[in-house]
Amino acid sequence: MTSATAxxxxxxxxxxLASPTQRRGEAFFLLxxxxxxxxxxxxxxxxVSLIRSFQDYDTRKNSWxxxxxxxxxxxxxxxxxxxxxxxxxxxxxxxxxxxxxxxxALALFFNQRLRGSAIVRGLLILPMLxxxxxxxxxxxxxxxxxxxxxxxxxxxxxxHNIGWLSDPGTALRTxxxxxxxxxxxxxxxxxxxxxxxxxxxxxxxxxxxxxxxWRRTRYITLPLLLPAILFAAVFRGIDAFxxxxxxxxxxxxxxxxxxxxxxxxxxQNGFKYQHYGYASAISYVMLIVAAIGxxxxxxxxxxxxxxxx
Amino acid sequence: MTLRFAGRTISYxxxxxxxxxxxxxxxxxxxxxxxxxxxxxEVPPTLHFDWSTISENYRIVMHDDGFITYIKNSLIVxxxxxxxxxxxxxxxxxxxSRLEFRxxxxxxxxxxxxxxxxxxxVAIPIFLMIQYIGLTDSYLGLILPYIAFSLPLVVWxxxxxxxxxxxxxxxxxxxxxxxxxxLLFRVMLPLVRPGILVSAIFGQIxxxxxxxxxxxxxxxxxxxxxxxxxxxxLTTESPVDWNIAAAVGILTxxxxxxxxxxxxxxxxxxxxxxxxx
Amino acid sequence: MGxxxxxxxxxxFPDGTxxxxxxxLEVADGExxxxxxxxxxxxxTALRMVAGLETITRGEIRIADKVVNDLEPRRRxxxxxxxxxxxxxxxxxxxxxxxxxxxHGFTKSEVERRVNEIAAVLDLGDLLARKPRALSGGQRQRVxxxxxxxxxxxxxxxxxxxxxxxxxxxVQMRAEISRIQRELRTTTIYVTHDQIEAMTMGxxxxxxxxxxLQQVDVPQVLYDHPANLFVASFIGSPSMNxxxxxxxxxxxxxxxxxxxxxxxxxVFARELATQAGRLVAVGVRPEWxxxxxxxxxxxxxxxxxxxxxxxxxEVLVHVEIDAAPVVTSETIxxxxxxxxxxxxxxxxxxxxxxxxxxxxxPAGSPxxxxxxxxxxxxxxxAQAFDLESGLALGxx
Ligand SMILES: Nc1ncnc2c1ncn2[C@@H]1O[C@H](COP(=O)(O)OP(=O)(O)OP(=O)(O)O)[C@@H](O)[C@H]1O
Ligand SMILES: [Mg+2]
Numbered sequence: 005m006t007s008a009t010a011x012x013x014x015x016x017x018x019x020x021l022a023s024p025t026q027r028r029g030e031a032f033f034l035l036x037x038x039x040x041x042x043x044x045x046x047x048x049x050x051x052v053s054l055i056r057s058f059q060d061y062d063t064r065k066n067s068w069x070x071x072x073x074x075x076x077x078x079x080x081x082x083x084x085x086x087x088x089x090x091x092x093x094x095x096x097x098x099x100x101x102x103x104x105x106x107x108x109a110l111a112l113f114f115n116q117r118l119r120g121s122a123i124v125r126g127l128l129i130l131p132m133l134x135x136x137x138x139x140x141x142x143x144x145x146x147x148x149x150x151x152x153x154x155x156x157x158x159x160x161x162x163x164h165n166i167g168w169l170s171d172p173g174t175a176l177r178t179x180x181x182x183x184x185x186x187x188x189x190x191x192x193x194x195x196x197x198x199x200x201x202x203x204x205x206x207x208x209x210x211x212x213x214x215x216x217x218w219r220r221t222r223y224i225t226l227p228l229l230l231p232a233i234l235f236a237a238v239f240r241g242i243d244a245f246x247x248x249x250x251x252x253x254x255x256x257x258x259x260x261x262x263x264x265x266x267x268x269x270x271x272q273n274g275f276k277y278q279h280y281g282y283a284s285a286i287s288y289v290m291l292i293v294a295a296i297g298x299x300x301x302x303x304x305x306x307x308x309x310x311x312x313x
Numbered sequence: 314m315t316l317r318f319a320g321r322t323i324s325y326x327x328x329x330x331x332x333x334x335x336x337x338x339x340x341x342x343x344x345x346x347x348x349x350x351x352x353x354x355e356v357p358p359t360l361h362f363d364w365s366t367i368s369e370n371y372r373i374v375m376h377d378d379g380f381i382t383y384i385k386n387s388l389i390v391x392x393x394x395x396x397x398x399x400x401x402x403x404x405x406x407x408x409x410s411r412l413e414f415r416x417x418x419x420x421x422x423x424x425x426x427x428x429x430x431x432x433x434x435v436a437i438p439i440f441l442m443i444q445y446i447g448l449t450d451s452y453l454g455l456i457l458p459y460i461a462f463s464l465p466l467v468v469w470x471x472x473x474x475x476x477x478x479x480x481x482x483x484x485x486x487x488x489x490x491x492x493x494x495x496l497l498f499r500v501m502l503p504l505v506r507p508g509i510l511v512s513a514i515f516g517q518i519x520x521x522x523x524x525x526x527x528x529x530x531x532x533x534x535x536x537x538x539x540x541x542x543x544x545x546x547l548t549t550e551s552p553v554d555w556n557i558a559a560a561v562g563i564l565t566x567x568x569x570x571x572x573x574x575x576x577x578x579x580x581x582x583x584x585x586x587x588x589x590x
Numbered sequence: 591m592g593x594x595x596x597x598x599x600x601x602x603f604p605d606g607t608x609x610x611x612x613x614x615l616e617v618a619d620g621e622x623x624x625x626x627x628x629x630x631x632x633x634x635t636a637l638r639m640v641a642g643l644e645t646i647t648r649g650e651i652r653i654a655d656k657v658v659n660d661l662e663p664r665r666r667x668x669x670x671x672x673x674x675x676x677x678x679x680x681x682x683x684x685x686x687x688x689x690x691x692x693x694h695g696f697t698k699s700e701v702e703r704r705v706n707e708i709a710a711v712l713d714l715g716d717l718l719a720r721k722p723r724a725l726s727g728g729q730r731q732r733v734x735x736x737x738x739x740x741x742x743x744x745x746x747x748x749x750x751x752x753x754x755x756x757x758x759x760x761v762q763m764r765a766e767i768s769r770i771q772r773e774l775r776t777t778t779i780y781v782t783h784d785q786i787e788a789m790t791m792g793x794x795x796x797x798x799x800x801x802x803l804q805q806v807d808v809p810q811v812l813y814d815h816p817a818n819l820f821v822a823s824f825i826g827s828p829s830m831n832x833x834x835x836x837x838x839x840x841x842x843x844x845x846x847x848x849x850x851x852x853x854x855x856x857v858f859a860r861e862l863a864t865q866a867g868r869l870v871a872v873g874v875r876p877e878w879x880x881x882x883x884x885x886x887x888x889x890x891x892x893x894x895x896x897x898x899x900x901x902x903x904e905v906l907v908h909v910e911i912d913a914a915p916v917v918t919s920e921t922i923x924x925x926x927x928x929x930x931x932x933x934x935x936x937x938x939x940x941x942x943x944x945x946x947x948x949x950x951x952p953a954g955s956p957x958x959x960x961x962x963x964x965x966x967x968x969x970x971x972a973q974a975f976d977l978e979s980g981l982a983l984g985x986x
Pocket of ligand 2: 633636
């Protein structure tokens with residue numbers, strides 16, 4: 005009896021079930037809300053942006069007009085755009101390079117036992133938790149050309165008064181400096197955690213072998229830390245590339261666009277001048293770069309750990 | 314011996330220096346917030362400590378500028394968005410960790426990649442959408458997009474925590490009589506409590522600080538969160554009242570300072586969740 | 591009624607691995623059935639299919655005559671003990687044991703009563719309020735057992751439940767599990783890697799290899815009459831000695847340069863009678879090899895003692911004889927399952943065309959490494975196998 009009915013039923017069953025412990029309804033129940041939510045509040049806006057990037061918004065008539073790739077060609081032929089691309093890249097690459105270097109150095113420094121170092125480690129987390137508007141405020145106070153503490157110290161030391169935020173040649177460097185102040189701790193935390201997780205016997209063995217501190221660091225510690233450093237660098241790189249709020253809080257893109265990033269430029273065009281289409285085109289250029297960055301990131305780190313059976 | 318001593322001394326000097334660099338901007342802001350408007354412009358900067366000036370500065374911020382309202386709004390929006398993001402994200406992370414379906418890892422990567430999406434790319438459509446459904450100037454108008462922004466992070470962190478729990482536990486619970494969904498609530502949730510804490514913290518930090526999207530969704534002072542409400546005061550290149558601006562800054566920092574001291578361990582765990590596994 | 595039936599059961603994983611192939615098996619009500627086999631042979635997969643934790647690709651599994659292929663684990667009336675125990679870390683011992691009852695809708699007082707009852711049986715009374723983290727390995731094991739027993743299911747499924755315990759505890763728990771199972775008379779399928787567990791605990795033992803059933807029988811038959819070379823070399827420790835021999839005319843067996851007289855009658859002789867002129871694999875358990883003495887008429891085999899292992903109550907004598915070793919895919923697989931050294935030994939034997947055999951001598955036997963020795967073989971207990979198919983000769 006059973007064998008006669010087994011064949012047709014089996015086909016039906018395979019369609020219905022991936023496994024007896026895993027029913028389709030459950031997957032929908034667990035994943036559905038998340039997917040649905042992201043479709044509505046992330047994917048749909050992205051699609052709208054994509055369409056807008058081929059359109060022009062007429063503020064008076066409150067209507068959209070299809071203009072093909074005009075926004076993009078206008079963008080790519082604008083020298084302003086390319087100089088902003090350059091700022092953004094300089095800001096991201098230089099900033100992240102310094103952060104990674106300093107963050108790794110800090111991790112190595114904190115690897116020794118010092119009384120009170122735990123407290124300082126705790127303080128280091130604070131900068132990255134502060135809203136960038138306030139970060140901007142703090143640094144504008146510190147760097148104020150007339151009464152700021154930094155310039156006062158500089159003059160006491162015999163330097164010139166520096167226009168940290170007012171000199172177009174210096175402003176981008178100042179922006180990088182503040183970003184370094186805020187985000188070096190992020191790199192530090194990642195690299196330090198990795199350093200703590202390394203097996204101690206490797207270091208002991210190399211110390212017994214007579215390697216000095218520098219050689220141990222150069223040939224053993226740093227190579228072992230490399231994956232963490234790489235991860236932090238790519239992660240920070242993508243975030244720095246889309247930086248908006250620090251610019252907003254510190255320089256407003258000025259002086260004369262010297263510190264404008266792509267995000268800030270898109271924001272200005274979109275919300276201030278209501279060039280929605282043009283702004284969308286800028287964000288799509290950014291999105292493509294960010295997507296490349298994310299692809300690299302997921303090569304560096306496995307999203308899902310391999311199943312250990 | 315002496316060499317070692319010298320080395321340690323240098324180390325302590327460096328340690329102090331690190332602490333000084335990390336803290337200097339906060340201290341400068343604090344000192345400015347203690348001053349009367351005129352005294353800000355003093356060179357060299359000096360420390361004022363006049364109780365009546367201090368209380369006057371902070372009173373202005375708290376009452377005249379409506380900072381109390383901002384704090385209340387921030388708390389409501391942050392708490393609601395985080396709770397909802399967890400409610401949506403945790404089950405999804407569990408599914409990614411446990412269920413087998415086609416393209417699972419690609420789906421997971423796609424969701425996580427939203428973490429890196431430039432907010433400007435969606436800010437305008439979201440703003441128009443919120444406007445369209447008539448939610449401008451409302452809590453919900455902020456909460457809805459904030460959930461979407463913190464969701465990828467929640468999923469990312471939680472996948473890591475779920476992956477750490479042996480599958481045998483699932484199997485045992487199912488043999489014991491649970492359904493997949495039942496075991497998520499009865500067995501898994503208590504086990505991933507640290508993960509929930511970590512992702513809640515990160516969601517909160519993000520939402521507490523967000524203002525790009527919120528700036529345009531909220532126009533009235535009554536519904537502004539701290540960064541939104543205070544941004545007009547803080548972002549002008551040269552505030553007229555530096556001392557008041559500084560007080561606003563300090564009042565913004567203090568909740569985060571307390572928060573970070575309380576949950577420091579979990580913040581570190583969250584930052585490293587993506588790497589050390 | 592707790593019968594379990596495997597009817598042509600197969601499992602193919604999505605990546606194409608054939609973990610179990612065409613498994614047919616009847617587990618009687620109340621039986622203690624042991625699944626044994628080398629690593630990766632599909633034991634766990636077979637068990638998980640019964641539990642409902644793995645889909646069944648082909649065939650049918652029936653519990654108490656009901657097809658369960660589509661049933662979720664919770665509807666199958668089974669309980670399972672996992673290798674790593676899988677205790678719920680956030681629950682106390684009492685909550686761990688009671689969880690299944692709670693899920694099945696028992697009242698609070700009933701849960702409590704049953705948990706206490708089981709705790710008494712398993713000697714867990716003092717630990718009920720503890721979390722698993724605060725338990726020793728043996729105690730965790732007992733909690734895992736308790737969690738299974740308390741539900742009083744139709745079938746127990748156990749996947750290497752003792753493999754994480756140390757040797758002494760393992761012996762103790764082995765006896766305890768057997769005792770409990772005898773008292774409850776609950777059908778049990780028990781997976782193990784350890785053939786001593788298999789032989790001592792099982793009413794019947796199933797030997798699996800590469801997802802296929804090799805032999806199923808009571809332990810003694812498995813030991814005395816292995817169905818093929820694989821079972822022969824897998825079951826028994828030290829394992830059955832295997833070497834090649836040629837069936838010569840006149841009831842003789844040519845082993846290397848030596849010639850052994852076959853017994854006049856008995857199974858072994860009958861098996862070989864049909865094989866005249868052919869090479870066969872000869873299997874002799876170590877206990878049927880004794881020091882040759884002048885008085886007896888057993889066939890003799892000469893060899894060189896390579897090593898002796900005194901175990902107190904007996905001496906294991908490793909003797910190298912002049913005979914071609916039996917190196918087939920079956921024996922290679924078993925050697926591989928033991929360790930890399932065993933495989934290397936087998937390769938060395940093959941290249942030298944000499945075979946290492948092991949004999950069980952009484953304690954105090956005066957043998958030394960290096961000396962040449964005469965062994966007496968009790969061939970009436972020997973078993974012959976076809977070299978090509980690996981099947982036991984005369985087994986049908
Ligand atoms: N999820 C899976 N996907 C693909 N192949 C699998 C999966 N699980 C098990 N296998 C494969 O199926 C075969 C049988 O595995 P199984 O776990 O049943 O072996 P086992 O007999 O229990 O071994 P052990 O004694 O090592 O526990 C192995 O080759 C294994 O690699
Ligand atoms: Mg197994």
